[in-house]
Amino acid sequence: MFIVGLGTANPPQRYTQAECLRALQAHPCYDALKPSSQALIARILQHPHGIATRHFALDDLAQAFELAPDVMQQRFDENAPKLATEAAFRALADAGITVEDIDAVVISTCTGYLCPGLTSYVIERMGLKPDTLALDLVGQGCGAAIPNLRTSEALIAAGRAQHVLSVCVEVCSAAMYLDDDAGVLVSACLFGDGAGAAVLSAEPGTGPQVEWLDTYALTHPEDRDLLRFEHRHGLLRNILSPQVPERAAHYAEAVLMPMLQKHSLAQSDIAGWVWHGGGKNVLDALQAKLGLADSAVRHSRRILNDYGNLSSAFVYFVLQAALADQPQSGWWWMSSFGAGFSCHGGLLKVTA
Known part of the structure; x- marks a missing residue:
């Protein structure tokens, strides 16, 4: 199997860690945290800790702290298909192939749930063939890309597909949480939104x-x-x-x-x-x-x-x-x- 095309996508809104801290400090949820928790967040977001900026599917950072189930689910529903499709189209362009060449699509996510799954929405948005084999993989967290690629490899090895579209998409801003647990707070300072896609083929492509x-x-x-x-x-x-x-x-x-x-x-x-x-x-x-x-x-x-x-x-x-x-x-x-x-x-x- 060969990786013949790659594409990535993020929401256009990009925020610095300092902006994230200011938005959090301005929101009432910040005052509900213990002083030790406030100090932890400030320490991570104010000082170099490996992250300078993150992309979020938010028009305003204050929306990140609207921690209501329906709001979070809507954020995932609106943005996961959009980001997955954008990354997928870029992977197709990089591979130099068209939607008609895709035989299967495998999509992984852990930050939201849809039924029918994301593959249904991506097939629709991209105009993939109705008989495209569609597999939705969930629950594998940060490690999901390689199991996704292994599934795609099996489809190609079995002769079921010549070209497979492999996509991982995460709307982490739809899966945020705030309380006084240190792990929860670190997570809120760590994750961003984005999607990655690869076109996989039984034959090598052009370029590297x-x-x-x-x-x-x-x-x-x-x-x-x-x-x-x-x-x-x-x-x-x-x-x-x-x-x-x-x-x-x-x-x-x-x-x-x-x-x-x-x-x-x-x-x-x-x-x-x-x-x-x-x-x-x-x-x-x-x-x-x-x-x-x-x-x-x-x-x-x-x-x-x-x-x-x-x-x-x-x-x-x-x-x-x-x-x-x-x-x-x-x-x-x-x-x-x-x-x-x-x-x-x-x-x-x-x-x-």
């Missing part, structure tokens, strides 16, 4: 060739409660535990090393790295655990700085940025991790 060669994944339910959504008062509430950076780094190593051994590779053989950027502390932990050079995480850090944590869409942004920056030919490694606790890896071969 990105071949999807092999994958490996681990799921550890004993760590499920470290990183997950729960429902409270009709809203999604993100649980983000302090152990997440260490666990993410541990499992990232546990997924990478068997794949290197399987293919008789050393870590030094990897020419390009595509990491999910769960946050500055996560990237710091990854870098320390694996002894990675700054260059191995620079694209992930840049995407985190410019967009925040985009959840499942993040690795599409990183891959796109890496391929646009004088890519080196050779073995590449892509890794995503998230709810579950799950960690996924994909071995790529890039010919620049």
Whole structure:
């Protein structure tokens, strides 16, 4: 399988972390927080913590604190199909193919729910063929991109599809929550809205060739409660535990090393790295655990700085940025991790 096109999309509204802090401090919900919670938010948003700006599907930042189930659901309903479609059209343009060439569409999200799923809306908006195979994947959190790509790979390998559209879209502003839990507050300072898409094909495309060669994944339910959504008062509430950076780094190593051994590779053989950027502390932990050079995480850090944590869409942004920056030919490694606790890896071969 080959990745022959990539596209990304964000809402046009972009806000600095300082603007987010001022909007929160001006809202009555801020006064309901404990002084320690207010201090935590200020510390994260006022000082460099790996994120400078984030995009939100909001006309005004004050809307972010309208924490009512119907308001949040409407935000997802209006923006998830729009962002997914925009990213998908850009991926098609990058691949140089048309909607008539798409045989299947696989869409992942964790920040909202629709029935029929997002695929129905994207098929309609894009004008895809009525017999396009449509699969909606939910509940995989930040790690969803690679399971999505593995599903697409299976469709191509089975001969069911020649071209598959793979999309991850997250409207994180539709899944925010505020209370005095430190993990909840950090989450509110971390996530942004966006979508990423890839066109996958049985044959290589033009430009740099990105071949999807092999994958490996681990799921550890004993760590499920470290990183997950729960429902409270009709809203999604993100649980983000302090152990997440260490666990993410541990499992990232546990997924990478068997794949290197399987293919008789050393870590030094990897020419390009595509990491999910769960946050500055996560990237710091990854870098320390694996002894990675700054260059191995620079694209992930840049995407985190410019967009925040985009959840499942993040690795599409990183891959796109890496391929646009004088890519080196050779073995590449892509890794995503998230709810579950799950960690996924994909071995790529890039010919620049």
